[in-house]
Amino acid sequence: MLTFRKASEGDIPEIVSFTMDTWDWGDYIPEVIGRWVAEGRAYVAVLEGHIAAVAAMKLVGKSAYLQGLRVKPELRGRGIGEAMTRFLLDETRRAGASVATLLVAEWNTPSHGLVKKVGFKERMVIYGGRPAGGGTGRCLSGLEAYEAVAEALGRTRGYACLPDEPWVCTAVTPWDLLSRGRPCVGDALYVGRFSFGAAQGDPQTDVTSVDPSGYKQRYASHVLYAVEL
Known part of the structure; x- marks a missing residue:
């Protein structure tokens, strides 16, 4: 069963282990995850006792920005990214936000499909x-x-x-x-x-x-x- 919770300091090594080589040039997540955890804005999805995905949420007034969604490579294609995004949207509602936003690189076709599926609309480049x-x-x-x-x-x-x-x-x-x-x-x-x-x-x-x-x-x-x- 997939569960969600805030990330803790003890989660950092496991998160770093599957976010080091997301793209050819690497990834920025290993550089910022410690700060995100300390600020209380990082969340993880847990499957069978292991971290399946990570993402973060930052509140700015009545808005929330979602960032850094990464799913463990061997678990991609199983709906975990969508489930994580829906969980974060629920978190933003509980926090009192009235709008949530995120950025998707123009070349990242799978992520465009995911965010549109959960209700996001394009606003600007x-x-x-x-x-x-x-x-x-x-x-x-x-x-x-x-x-x-x-x-x-x-x-x-x-x-x-x-x-x-x-x-x-x-x-x-x-x-x-x-x-x-x-x-x-x-x-x-x-x-x-x-x-x-x-x-x-x-x-x-x-x-x-x-x-x-x-x-x-x-x-x-x-x-x-x-x-x-």
Whole structure:
């Protein structure tokens, strides 16, 4: 029987063992799972006493972002990923969230099918990578900062990535962004490591954006999906 629970520190070695070589280049899960467990945002699916899958959930106000779903290779194709996703959606409801989001790389056809099956709808495309760099632009404060962010969110229907965690993308308020970074105007409005236009920021650091330009190294583009709870 498949059961679900929060991940514990003792689960980390087993999680790392089946997430090291997810793709040709490896995976980021081994680097972040310790932090996710410490923050209480990692969950595991357990089958016959062993971890079958792992995933995480981050709450941002009334929104929840689901990330890092990985199923043990020998157990794929048995519906465990779908069951894990449905469990996390139940967790987001219990936590009081009104919307859940996640990112799926455009090339990942199986994951697109999975998230659509459980009710997620496409909202926008998010681009990520290392920016080309350039000037920092003019930074805003006070009412000007709030109005600029509110206007930008109006154009994205309320979706953005977090300034301090640019791969966490969900439905946010202006205050969610302003509490995490200061908005600046360069080629476009950007807050921390997320841009409402072309990529901007430190060329040595990952950023995300809603426009594919401005990168010296752009990774796979991702579809942002959302479901109302």
